[in-house]
Amino acid sequence: MENNQQQTGKCIIFSAPSGAGKTTIVRALLARMDELAFSISACSRAPRANEIHKEDYYFLGVDLFKEEIADGSFIEWEEVYKDHFYGTLKHEVDRLWAENKVVVFDVDVYGGINLKKYFGDSALSVFIQPPSIEVLEERLRNRKTETEDKIKTRMEKAGEELSKSVHFDKVVVNNDLELTIAEVEGMIKEYIKE
Numbered sequence: 297m298e299n300n301q302q303q304t305g306k307c308i309i310f311s312a313p314s315g316a317g318k319t320t321i322v323r324a325l326l327a328r329m330d331e332l333a334f335s336i337s338a339c340s341r342a343p344r345a346n347e348i349h350k351e352d353y354y355f356l357g358v359d360l361f362k363e364e365i366a367d368g369s370f371i372e373w374e375e376v377y378k379d380h381f382y383g384t385l386k387h388e389v390d391r392l393w394a395e396n397k398v399v400v401f402d403v404d405v406y407g408g409i410n411l412k413k414y415f416g417d418s419a420l421s422v423f424i425q426p427p428s429i430e431v432l433e434e435r436l437r438n439r440k441t442e443t444e445d446k447i448k449t450r451m452e453k454a455g456e457e458l459s460k461s462v463h464f465d466k467v468v469v470n471n472d473l474e475l476t477i478a479e480v481e482g483m484i485k486e487y488i489k490e
């Protein structure tokens with residue numbers, strides 16, 4: 297018999313200002329913890345050379361992204377940078393919950409706050425904080441993925457984003473990377489067994 301009942305599960309939300317180390321931490325956790333699965337977001341920008349459709353993002357382009365907004369396909373979406381839309385698709389979460397996975401989100405700070413509101417106790421929201429604003433800038437520069445212009449835009453946004461950490465269940469200062477990963481892994485294990 298078909299089970300039409302909507303499956304539900306838990307999720308972990310990660311947000312941070314760009315350069316704080318969120319992607320590095322999320323990748324390490326996914327590699328270590330089989331019970332986790334990454335929620336692939338939709339975005340409006342074109343894929344970069346090393347990016348794969350349906351693995352890194354659902355690359356929809358602007359027109360299709362806007363159609364999905366109109367169709368009510370998103371749990372949340374944000375114009376994270378001008379003309380760059382990112383959003384969480386409802387069917388992506390359902391897909392991963394159907395596989396009994398704990399869903400992991402890597403979203404911007406406003407997306408993180410909205411997802412926590414939406415999922416309530418079914419979500420643990422974690423804010424990754426850089427040790428200081430100076431270290432944040434240094435990490436962005438060392439990553440060598442951003443032009444000077446983009447570094448400036450990201451740093452301008454960072455101050456306001458840092459002030460939003462109070463809206464998260466947990467705030468973790470990413471000083472020593474290995475210690476941070478271990479700390480977050482502990483938090484997730486604790487939350488999953490609740």
Ligand SMILES: Nc1nc2c(ncn2[C@@H]2O[C@H](COP(=O)(O)OP(=O)(O)O)[C@@H](O)[C@H]2O)c(=O)[nH]1
Binds near residue numbers: 314338
């Ligand atoms: N609100 C929201 N933000 C997202 C989503 N997916 C990714 N983001 C955020 O959008 C930003 C992407 O910026 P960028 O650093 O250019 O990363 P990239 O384009 O993914 O390499 C990051 O802050 C992500 O956390 C999503 O589904 N919703």
Ligand SMILES: Nc1ncnc2c1ncn2[C@@H]1O[C@H](COP(=O)(O)OP(=O)(O)O)[C@@H](O)[C@H]1O
Binds near residue numbers: 312319470473
């Ligand atoms: N604890 C840490 N100490 C030093 N460098 C780090 C640490 N965590 C991450 N990094 C480095 O900082 C840069 C930004 O990290 P990344 O994961 O890309 O950030 P985000 O996803 O938050 O934008 C990367 O080059 C990464 O290797």
